[in-house]
Amino acid sequence: MFKSYNADDKLHEECGVIGIYDSDGEDVADKLCYGLLALQHRGQESAGIAVSNGDKVDYHKDMGLVTEVFNKEIVNKLKGNIGIGHVRYSTTGDSHVYNAQPLVVKYRNGSISLAHNGNLVNANTVREMLEDEGVVFQTSTDSEVVANLMARYHKNGIEKSIKKVMGLLKGAYALTIMTDNKLIAVRDPHGLRPLCVGKTKSGYAVASESCALDTIGAELIRDVKPGEILVIDENGLNSVPNDKWCRKSLCVFELIYFARPDSLMGETDIYKSRREAGKILAREYPVDADVVISVPDSGTAAAIGYAEESGIPYTEGLIKNRYIGRTFIQPTQQLREQGVKLKLNVVHENIRGKRVILVDDSIVRGTTSRRIVDMLKNAGAKEVHVRVSSPPVKYSCYFGIDTPNRQKLIAANYTVEEITEQIHADSLGYISIEGLIRSTGKDEELQRSGFCMACFNGDYPMEVPKQSDDDN
Numbered sequence: 001m002f003k004s005y006n007a008d009d010k011l012h013e014e015c016g017v018i019g020i021y022d023s024d025g026e027d028v029a030d031k032l033c034y035g036l037l038a039l040q041h042r043g044q045e046s047a048g049i050a051v052s053n054g055d056k057v058d059y060h061k062d063m064g065l066v067t068e069v070f071n072k073e074i075v076n077k078l079k080g081n082i083g084i085g086h087v088r089y090s091t092t093g094d095s096h097v098y099n100a101q102p103l104v105v106k107y108r109n110g111s112i113s114l115a116h117n118g119n120l121v122n123a124n125t126v127r128e129m130l131e132d133e134g135v136v137f138q139t140s141t142d143s144e145v146v147a148n149l150m151a152r153y154h155k156n157g158i159e160k161s162i163k164k165v166m167g168l169l170k171g172a173y174a175l176t177i178m179t180d181n182k183l184i185a186v187r188d189p190h191g192l193r194p195l196c197v198g199k200t201k202s203g204y205a206v207a208s209e210s211c212a213l214d215t216i217g218a219e220l221i222r223d224v225k226p227g228e229i230l231v232i233d234e235n236g237l238n239s240v241p242n243d244k245w246c247r248k249s250l251c252v253f254e255l256i257y258f259a260r261p262d263s264l265m266g267e268t269d270i271y272k273s274r275r276e277a278g279k280i281l282a283r284e285y286p287v288d289a290d291v292v293i294s295v296p297d298s299g300t301a302a303a304i305g306y307a308e309e310s311g312i313p314y315t316e317g318l319i320k321n322r323y324i325g326r327t328f329i330q331p332t333q334q335l336r337e338q339g340v341k342l343k344l345n346v347v348h349e350n351i352r353g354k355r356v357i358l359v360d361d362s363i364v365r366g367t368t369s370r371r372i373v374d375m376l377k378n379a380g381a382k383e384v385h386v387r388v389s390s391p392p393v394k395y396s397c398y399f400g401i402d403t404p405n406r407q408k409l410i411a412a413n414y415t416v417e418e419i420t421e422q423i424h425a426d427s428l429g430y431i432s433i434e435g436l437i438r439s440t441g442k443d444e445e446l447q448r449s450g451f452c453m454a455c456f457n458g459d460y461p462m463e464v465p466k467q468s469d470d471d472n
Contacts, residue, residue, distance in 0.1 A: 004084050014155040015088040015101070016208040017195075020216070020233040021183040022081040024202040027051070029078035031205075031216045032085040034064045037206055038215040042117075043087035046100035050113040054181050057111045061086075061100040079405030081203075083167045084176040086115035099139045099373060102178075107151035110180040114150075116143035117208055118172035118193040119400035126168060139183055144151045146175065156425075159240055162186060162229055170249075170462055174214030174224075174400035176206055183232040189246035190461045191226030192399050192452055194254055194265055198235070204232045209263040223266050249452035249461040253401060255440065256390045257361045268440055271301050277431055277439035278305025278359060285429025286310060287385045289356060291350065295318030295360040295372060302389035305358035310358065315350045317376065340371045352380035362390045363419070366410035370423040374450035383426040391433050391456040392416075398464045400450070433457065 016039030020028040032049045047069040048061025057077050062069045066087065086101040102115040120126075123142040130148055131137070149168060153161040158179055172192035176186040182357045185206040188193045197206045198218035205218040206357035213220050224230055252259070254265060261271040281302065292314045294303035301396055321343055356376055363369050363386075392411030406412045410419055418463025420428040431439075433456055454460040 010342050015086060015115075015117045016040075016085055016212070017084065017117050017174060017176045018183060018203045018205065018207040018212050019084040019115075019178065019183045019232075020082070020200070020203065021205040022200070023234065024082045026202065027079055027083060029075045030084040032083050032352070033066065033075055035205070035207060035212040035216050036085045036087050038212040038260070039087050040066055042208060042258065043089040046088045046097065047086065048102050049075075049083060049085045050102040050104055050115075050178060051078045052111070052113070052180055053080040053082035054082075056080075057104055057113060057178075057180070058104060059104050059113065061097075061102065063100065063386050082178055082181070084113055084115045084178045084183070086176075087413065096408070099141050101141075101143060102176075103139070103143055105147045105151055107146075107154055109154050112147055112150055113178040114143055114147045115176045115193075116141075116146060117174045117400065118142075118188065119398060120145065120169055120171035121171065121398050122170040137353070142171075142173075143144055146173070146400075150177075152253075158182065159229060159231060163240065166227070166229075172418070174208060174438065180235060185224050185230040185232075186230055187224045187226055189227035189242055189244060190249040191223075191450070192249055192251050192461070194259070196252065196265075197221050197222040197230060198236050204237055206230065206232075209259055210265075211260045211263045214262070218266050218342050220264065248450050251397075251399065251401065251452050252436070252451040252452060253362075253390070253455070256436075258347050259299055261297075261470050273439050274301035274361075274389065275305035275308075276441065277436060278302035278307075278371060279304075279309035280391055280435040280439055281359070281387050281429065281431045282306040282309035283431060284435055285363070285387055285427075287427055287429075289355040289357045289385060291315045291317065291354050292357045292359060293350070295358065296320040296344075298361040299389065300361045302361065303357075304388060306357065310357075316347050317350050317356060317358070318344045318372070319347060320344055340368055340375075344375070346375050346379040348379045351376055354381055355383040355385070357383045357385045357387055358425075359387045359389065361388070362393060363388055363410060364393055365408055366419060366423050369425075373424045377378055377424070384424075385427045386420075386423065386425040386429075388430045389436075390431060391436060391453075392430050393455050395455050395458045398460070401455070422464075 018035040046063045047066045050059035102113045104113045120142040127145050149165040153164045173188045174193040174195040175186040198213035198220045201220045210220045229240035231238045259270045263270050292307040292312050294300040376384050394412040
C-alpha cells in the first residue's frame with residue numbers, strides 16, 4: 001500500500017542516485033560522497049555507497065544524512081574504480097536501515113549492486129510471484145524486486161537481462177547498477193524520474209541531477225533517454241536504445257520543487273523556469289501589497305519572479321533552519337506543529353505592518369500553509385496573500401512522490417475560496433496549468449505531452465492501482 005510519512009504537508013520524493021566509472025582505476029568513493037552531498041535534498045533518511053575493483057564489492061550504508069553516515073575513515077576503506085551511491089526518502093518500504101541502498105546481491109555470475117529512484121506500481125504483484133517460487137526477500141522495497149528479477153534472467157547477459165526486466169516493470173525508475181566490471185544507467189520508458197550522464201577526466205558519471213555532476217567536476221553530456229540503457233565499461237559508453245514508444249512524462253514537480261535550482265533537466269534551466277513561473281503567476285493573480293516573500297527555499301525563485309513582474313519589492317520574510325533533517329521531526333501531529341516553528345522563523349522587521357505576498361511552490365494538506373500564515377499575522381502582517389507556483393494538487397501520485405490519498409489533499413475536496421479561509425489567508429491564487437507549461441519556455445503542446453501532470457489533472461501515463469478510502 002502507498003503510505004505517507006510526511007513531516008509536513010510538502011511533497012517529498014523517494015531518493016537520489018549517482019554512479020561513477022573511472023577508466024584509470026582511481027578510487028571513486030570520495031567523489032560519490034561529494035555527489036551524494038549535492039543530492040542530499042532528494043533524500044535525508046539514509047545514505048549508502050557501493051564500489052567494485054573488479055574482484056570485490058565493498059559497501060557501506062546507514063540511516064542519516066551523508067555527513068552522518070560517512071567520514072574519512074569509512075570512505076578510505078571503500079576501494080574501487082566503479083561505484084554507485086544513494087540517498088533515500090522512503091515512500092515504499094519502511095524507514096529502516098535494512099531498506100537503505102545500494103542493494104548488493106550475490107548471484108551465479110558475481111554481484112549486482114543497485115540504487116533506485118522511483119516507485120513501481122506492480123511491485124506487489126511481481127513480489128508475490130517471486131515469493132510463490134521460493135524467493136526470500138530481505139527488505140520491503142521495490143528495489144529488491146528489481147534486483148531479484150535481474151539475477152533471475154542473468155543467463156543471457158546483463159544487458160538482455162535488464163531489457164527483459166524492463167518489460168515486466170510498470171512505474172517509475174531511474175537505476176544505477178554496478179556489476180563487477182560495469183556501470184549501468186537505466187531510465188523507465190516514460191522518463192518519469194530524471195537521470196543524466198556526464199564525462200569526467202577519466203571516465204563517466206551518471207546522476208539524478210546535473211548539480212551532482214558539477215560537484216564532482218563532470219561535464220554534462222545529456223539526459224539518459226526514456227527507456228534507454230547506458231552501459232559504461234572498459235569499452236567506453238554504449239547505449240541500448242528503447243525499442244518501444246511511450247509517452248514521455250517527466251514528473252513536472254521536478255521543475256517546480258524537487259530539483260535543485262542550479263540543475264538542468266533536458267533543455268530546461270530549473271531556476272529560470274521557476275522564476276518565469278513567478279512572473280506568470282503575478283500576471284495571472286496580481287494583488288496590491290507592500291512586499292513579496294517566499295517559503296524558503298523552494299518558493300524563492302518564483303517569489304523573485306513575482307516581485308520582478310509586479311514591481312513589488314522582494315524581501316526575506318522567513319528564515320529557514322537548514323540544520324534540521326526530515327528525520328528529526330517525527331510524523332505525529334504535536335511534533336508537526338512544533339516542526340514548522342523549528343524549521344521557519346519570521347523576520348519581524350520585514351513583516352510588521354506590511355501587506356505580504358507569500359509565494360510557495362505547492363499546497364498539499366494545507367496545514368503548513370495555515371501555520372505559516374498565522375506566524376506572519378502574529379508577527380504583525382496586515383494582510384497575507386498566498387500565491388502558489390503550481391496548480392492545485394488534486395490527485396495522488398503512484399510514481400515515487402510521497403502524497404497522501406485524495407481525502408487528505410485539500411484541493412481535491414475544497415474550492416479555492418474554501419482553502420483561502422482554511423489557511424487563514426486574505427487571498428489565494430494558483431498558477432494555471434497553461435501558465436506552468438509556458439514557464440518552461442517551450443512549445444505548449446510539446447510540453448503538455450512531455451510531462452506527467454497527473455497530480456493536477458488525473459491523467460496518469462499508465463494504469464495505476466485503485467486507492468481505497470483507508471489508504472494513508
